[in-house]
Amino acid sequence: MDLYDAIDRLIPEEKSYIILKFFVDLSFKEISEVLSISESTVKTRYYRILKKLKVYLIEGEV
Template sequence: MVHFKTEYEEFIGSNEEDLPLSLSLQQLLDTLNEEEKSVILLRFYNDYTFKEISEVLHIPLGTAKSIFYRALQKLREQTKEAEIYE
């Protein structure tokens, strides 16, 4: 299950059915910390811009981008380890 800070749930949605994630994707997301999950899901699931993400999460724009790219790198490393990476 993906957990978010409660103050972000209004922007992301708290209903589990709103996130049709496969088990393998869910497992990958579980390797991220709460902030990284929030940024990744806001960007890919809700199609937010980095500016919108920074406003929603009350973080600087550069920080939102840094968190995003760090989370992507973690996900890439996890997929390589799981031999899912293509």
């Protein structure tokens, strides 16, 4: 499984964090402004989503 397949497995809300961070290259502060939530919430959700992507990618290698 490649990264794009793993991203496709995410729910739309989760995809938005990845897209804003990696493809639009926004900072956590900028993402928090776009989504109207605190910066700490953005970081927490972002790192949780990264863990989920890692699991998807590892599962795909088997």
